[in-house]
Amino acid sequence: MAAEAEISPREVEVLELVGAHLSNAEIAARLCISVRTVESHVSSLLRKLEAPDRRALARRVPEPVDAAPARPAPVLPATLTSFVGRVNECAELIELVTACRQVTAVGPGGVGKTRLASVVAAEVAGAYSDGVWFVDLVPVTDASMIATAVAGALGLGEQPGRDMTGSVVAALADRHALLVLDNCEQVVDGVALFLERLLAACPRVTVLATSRSRLMVPFERVYPVPPLSLTGESDAVALFLERAVSAGRPLDPAPHAQIAGICERLDGMALAIELAAARYPTLGMDGITAALSHPLRMLTGGSRADERHRSVRAALDWSHALLEPADQALLRRVSVFVAPFTAAAAAQVAGGQEGIVADGLARLAEQSLLVVTASPGGTEYRALETIRQYGTERLDEAGELADARSRHLRWCLAKAAGLGVSGPDWRARFDLVADDLRAALAWVADRPERRGDACELARRLAELTFVRNLTGESQRRYEQAAALATDPAACASLLRRAAAVAGCRSIGDDMYRLRRAAADAARASGDGAGAAADLASAATIAFRFSTMFVRIPSREEALALLTEAREPAGDDPVARAAVALAEAAVLTDAFGAAQGPSDNQVPETVARAEHAVELARRTGDPLAESAALDALTGAQSWAGDTFATAATARRRITLLSSLPVSPAATHELIDALAIATEAALGAGDIPAARRWGRRLAGHPSLAEVGHRATCRLLMVDALAGHADEVLTGSVRFLDAWRRAGSPSRTLLRPAVAAVAMIHGLRDDGDARRDWLGVLDELETPPEHTYGYGAVFDAILLLHRGQAAEALERTAPEPRQVWKWVTWIWHHWYVALRAEAAVLAGSPDARDRLAEARTVVAGNPVAAALVERAQALLDHDQERLLATADAFDTAGCPYQSARTRLLAGASRGAADLAGLGLAPMVLPDLRGASAAT
Structure with missing residues (x-):
């Protein structure tokens, strides 16, 4: 056929490539000739073969035998860097391109739209028999030139009688092709008109566009290109x-x-x-x-x-230049928001009617300059951080920064005042505005002329963050508000609240410092009684919370504060109650004493504490009364009255439980829960101790100090024998302690020793060594030797059948180490000491039992320990098994299992295994016979 029409060899080559559906540009590249030469050959072929158009011309070329049709290589921009990630986005966009005729990948400048579109186009190129073409519209600023840019990529010239759009449409009319239009945003209206004509006339053409805004054409399916993933395999x-x-x-x-x-x-x-x-x-x-x-x-x-x-600035300049002046103004004004905001909020800060502002926000979102999300509170908008900072710069350039910040501050003050701290969703509402409150405070704090507003916002933020359990920030905000306050009385009040928050955080040094600063502020305001109360409270803190200090104030320093407080206290009931409490705390040898009290000191100490309680009760302030009751628990413990101590601790819990949330009330409640846990443990009330300990461990205000939150519960669960709960709690404890910088606090040692004991009972030597290593990192007080250390060591030694070693570990008489075995450990120490004497065959075992029975009377666990030792000494099997039931009733499953093993009951081994503990080494009961 070609020969009959006198077609030249070059025309034959061109005809074959036309049949392969290559464009003129592709044919020119393949044959190394110009596009204009190809156009001349195509025109000659149309004339010689009497073909009406290019499509008919392509049909005049016979399909090669046993050969697959050649597909043109996709014409895509060369990549200079590797493509990273985006697996999900690629899959989603491929699915859309496969299913839809026109897809627009939308996103802000720099999000990666072009690279994603290029990769997707390359992936799907094989599905388009007539090729893939990429058209960069960045150089196009005139909508009338869009078709020319597309034609240039396709290698087309304008055909006679047709405009350039018509020529492109005619060339693609029967093509199965993918057209990638990149960077459409600056000519979006022209692109929309072009695509309406193209897609209507070319049913097998698919268009993938990238733009910072939607194209708004009938066929369009929008794909928002997300930022790169920040979670998991990021x-x-x-x-x-x-x-x-x-x-x-x-x-x-x-x-x-x-x-x-x-x-x-x-x-x-x-x-x-x-x-x-x-x-x-x-x-x-x-x-x-x-x-x-x-x-x-x-x-x-x-x-x-x-x-x-x-x-990034250049990318944003490009987007900004495409905006109308009103939208540019709105973008820069809403840049003061650092968190998502609503149209109503934007209207208050940017100025204007809400409906008009909402329309402007929608246009900014369509330009990918704002992110839109739906929330329970309605539609919210957010600017990415780089866009927000760009808008802030523009705001400053326009001379509008101070005015916009001021309106934002007014909005923040109103929001903070209206949030409240109640309702199921208040925390979520706070979280939505918290960053804006912080940003507004950071701006206004440096402006002396707005000091009142700054103080008010800092105070509000302190209150809100405290209830939100951000106690570290709450303390800082209270201190910031105090520094901004112009009224010394207000400053003193804020410093007291800061001290209370420091107490919730277990930072004694800050409590002490802030109370002394409050005294200075109260004195400056002319409030002598208030200053006296603060000075006395500082002295009390040095005693009450000595385990929370890095540097414990000396007794002389505390006495000096007390002396300074007495005169200005006068007859003021609050100041007098504070001074009385300080006297009960400081004026006893318990403050730093290493030896036991004399007989006449015990009544005096208890009397001082009771006097402090009475004065505090008269003030009508339950917090003052709680603090005084704490002093009374200390005095009662010092006197060896274990059950009175537990009763007073329960009284504090009852007094505090119904109070509204505040830093001072929360601090007192946390302390009361800790004391009640220890007091109940000391009295053998394991169920109550676990109840208080769990409430303490779960208190939200202790979220930042999880090691302090869990330490009491670890002791209780360890002594009860709940090994699984100890192991679980120890993970939280250790993680929180490490995150806090591994503070060396004596308060934590009993919990660490308890965990080490449990690992010993489990025969887990490596874990026990690890926890003993933690113990070595903490300060070692005498309590470790004579109190909890002796108790935990004795339990483990007796479990291992080492009665003689347990006897040696508890060798000191309780009256010799009164300070360290009163309080929690007294009854435990006495009872275990008696059991060790019996099992080791000590000649004085019977005397020890008689003495111990008197001491522990009323303590269900310690009494059962003594009763069990007596049954072993007397070889009374029935009496021995009865103590197992007593341990079960008392909530002490470990001692119950141990009793059954000592009695030879097979159930004991199963119970012990059920607790996750290693088998117990049975003692040689001939030792008990020798003791008899």
Whole structure:
């Protein structure tokens, strides 16, 4: 056929390639001739073969035998860097392109739309028999030139009698092709008109567009391109690492957590992450982190081939220039919000009617300059951090920054005042505005003329963060508010609240410092009685909370405070009650004493505490009464009255449980729960001790100090024998303690010793050594030797059948070590000491039993221990088994299982195994016979 029509060899080659559905540009590239030459050959072929159009011309070429039709290679931009991650996004976009005729990948500048579209186009190229073409519309600023840009990519010229759009439509009319239109945002209206004509006339053409806004055409399916993932196997971190290596300085080992933090601050924006990683060789990780306070300055140095991607600022300049002036103004004004905001909030801060502002916000969102989310409170908008900082710069350039910040501050003050601290959703409502409150406070705190507003906002934020269990921030905000207060009386009040929050955080040094500062402020305001109460409270804190101090004030220092407080206290009932409490705390030898009290000191100490309770009760302040009752529990414990101590501790719980939430009330309740747990344990009331201990461990205000929250419950569960709960609680304890910097506090030692004992009972030598290592990191007080240390060691030694060693461990008489075996440990120490004497065959075992029975009378656990030892001494099997039931009733399953084993009951071994403990070594009861 070709010969008959006198077609030249070159025309034959062109005809074959037309039959393969190549464009003129592709044919020119294949044959190394110009596009215009190809156009001439095609025109000649149309004339010679009398074909009406290119489609008919392609049909004049016979299909080659036994050969698959050649598919044109996709015409896509060359990639200079690797494509990282985006597995899910690629799959989703491929699915959309396969199913829909026109898909628009939408997102802000720098999110990675172009790379994603290119990769997807390459992946699906095989499905389009007539090829894939990529058209970059960045150079196009005139809507009438869109079709020309597309025609240039396709290698088409304008056909006679048709405009350029018509020529493109005619060329693609029967093609099965994918057209990628990149960067449509600056000519979005022209693109929309072009696509309506193209897609209506070309049923087998698919268009994948990228844009910062939707195209709004009938066929459109929008795909919002998300930022890079920041969780799990983070694409953002992977991109940073790959680009850092490309920049010439690999990260080995890679600080994944620090990189993740940088990527999160950059909102997962691909361009920003690439630019940050490129600065790694010169800035390092620390330098990048510091520079992110001004990201628009740091995020530079991108592609010189594309001006928009040379910096984040350039990308934002491009988007900003496309906005109408009113939308530019709205963007910069809402940039003062650092958290998601509603249209109503934007109207208050930016000015204008809510409906008009809402319409403007929608346009900004359509331009991918705001992120839109639905929430229970309605539609919310948010600017990515780089966009927000860009808007703030524009706000400053427009001279509107101070005015916008002031309106934002007024909005924040109103929000803080209206939040309240009740209702099931108040925490969620606080979380929505918390960052804005902090940002407004950071701005106004440096403006002396707005000091009153700053103080008010700091106070509100302190109250809200406390109830939100952000106690560290709450203390800082109270101190900040105090520093901003112009009234010394208000300053004193704020400092007292800060001291109470420090108490919830178990930071004695801060409690002491802040109470002394409150005294200075009260004195400056002319409130002598208030100053006296603060001074006395500081002296009391030094005694009550000595285990919470890094530097414990000396007794002389506390006495000086007490002396200073007496005169200004006068007849003021609150000040007098505070002074009386300080006297009960400080004026006893219990303050730092190493020896036991004399007979005449015990009544005096109890009398002082009771007097403090009476004076506090007269004030009508339950918090003052609770503090005085705490002094009374100490005095009663010092006197050896275990059950009175427990009763007073329960009285405190009852007094405090119905009070509204406040720093002072919370601090007192936390302390009362701790004391009640210990007092109940000392009295053998295991169920109550576990109840108080669990309430303490779960108290939300102790979330930042989990090691202090759980330490009492660990002791209780260990002594009861609940090994599984000890192991679970010990994980939380150790993690919190490490996160807190591994503080060396004597208060924590009993809990650590308890966990070590449980691992010993489980015969887990490695874990026990680890916990004994933790014990070595803590300060060692005498209690370890004579109190809890002796109790836990004796239990483990008796479990291992080492009665003689247990006897030696409890050798000191209780009256010799009165201070360390009163309080929690007295009854336990006495009872275990008696049992060790019996099992070791000590000649004085019977005397010890008689003495112990008198001491522990009324304590269900200690009494059962003594009764069991007596049954062993007397070889009374029935009496021995009865004590197992007593232990069960008392909530002490370990001692119940141990009793049954001592009695030879087979159930004992199963019970012990059920507790997760190792088999017990049975003692040689001939020792008990020798004691007889």
